[in-house]
Amino acid sequence: MSTALLLVCAMCLDAALGEPDWLWSRVRHPAVVIGNAIGWLDKRLNTGSQRRLKGVFTVTLLVLAAFAAGKLLSLLGPIIEIAVCAILLAQKSLVTHVRDVGETLRQSLPAGRTMVARIVSRDTTEMTEAQVARSAIESAAENLSDGVIAPAFWFLIAGLPGLLIYKAVNTADSMIGYRNEKYLEFGWASARLDDLLNLIPARLTCVMIIALSGQWSRWAEMVVDARRHISPNAGWPEAAMARALGIALAGPRSYDGQIRDLAWVNGDARREIGAYEVFRACTMLWKVWGLALGVLSVWVVVNFFF
Numbered sequence: 001m002s003t004a005l006l007l008v009c010a011m012c013l014d015a016a017l018g019e020p021d022w023l024w025s026r027v028r029h030p031a032v033v034i035g036n037a038i039g040w041l042d043k044r045l046n047t048g049s050q051r052r053l054k055g056v057f058t059v060t061l062l063v064l065a066a067f068a069a070g071k072l073l074s075l076l077g078p079i080i081e082i083a084v085c086a087i088l089l090a091q092k093s094l095v096t097h098v099r100d101v102g103e104t105l106r107q108s109l110p111a112g113r114t115m116v117a118r119i120v121s122r123d124t125t126e127m128t129e130a131q132v133a134r135s136a137i138e139s140a141a142e143n144l145s146d147g148v149i150a151p152a153f154w155f156l157i158a159g160l161p162g163l164l165i166y167k168a169v170n171t172a173d174s175m176i177g178y179r180n181e182k183y184l185e186f187g188w189a190s191a192r193l194d195d196l197l198n199l200i201p202a203r204l205t206c207v208m209i210i211a212l213s214g215q216w217s218r219w220a221e222m223v224v225d226a227r228r229h230i231s232p233n234a235g236w237p238e239a240a241m242a243r244a245l246g247i248a249l250a251g252p253r254s255y256d257g258q259i260r261d262l263a264w265v266n267g268d269a270r271r272e273i274g275a276y277e278v279f280r281a282c283t284m285l286w287k288v289w290g291l292a293l294g295v296l297s298v299w300v301v302v303n304f305f306f
Contacts, residue, residue, distance in 0.1 A: 005300045
């Protein structure tokens with residue numbers, strides 16, 4: 001089976017099953033295993049001097065281990081490849097988590113705050129309805145890129161080794177890639193490598209959202225917003241999603257009790273939003289997934305016949 005066909009099957013399996021509780025309540029999710037390994041390395045190496053060098057060693061070790069694991073798993077046949085790929089894609093779980101924010105926000109603001117706290121790291125206790133909705137939509141846009149399109153992209157490029165390397169690096173970035181005193185040096189390598197691995201997928205996600213929403217005439221605006229975003233990659237899908245929905249995203253928010261005056265994305269658009277816009281974002285998530293699946297399916301058919 002071609003890698004593209006394996007990916008089509010994996011995307012459909014993920015969309016159908018997501019992350020079933022009956023399975024992950026009995027065995028550890030691969031992402032948990034990766035996270036435990038990173039936590040172990042962090043505890044033992046992120047001390048003393050030469051932390052940047054130790055961080056480079058950590059990422060190198062993770063990449064080599066992920067490559068070896070991917071090679072071994074790929075030898076077990078296409079069924080295992082499809083299953084592992086489906087497990088490491090996050091389309092259905094992403095839509096479920098974001099939709100849950102919309103559903104609870106529609107019920108009450110406190111319920112919406114509680115639910116959005118599960119998917120974002122910013123302070124949520126004082127959020128307004130619009131801030132809850134923006135947080136959910138920003139998470140949807142960013143995770144569409146690094147939880148769906150990027151894993152699919154690297155699987156297509158390099159099979160299971162590529163996918164597992166991406167997930168290892170992305171998980172490391174989410175755990176140790178912070179610009180604070182503890183991780184500025186130790187997490188430097190993981191953050192930079194994650195930026196590199198997401199460079200193409202983030203822009204590809206942006207292009208797909210633009211194609212589906214017909215916002216090509218606003219490309220120059222999106223580039224400006226994306227480049228002044230705090231993240232070198234997350235700003236691209238966020239800028240596209242903001243214009244697809246006709247709303248403003250990002251802006252000031254609180255982390256650990258400190259307000260950070262971040263730039264707005266599509267700042268001239270409507271800022272007072274709620275559950276309805278969250279649901280529209282979920283619809284866009286499925287549209288992008290459908291576009292990706294359609295392109296891959298055409299690729300499979302063309303290669304089969306020609």
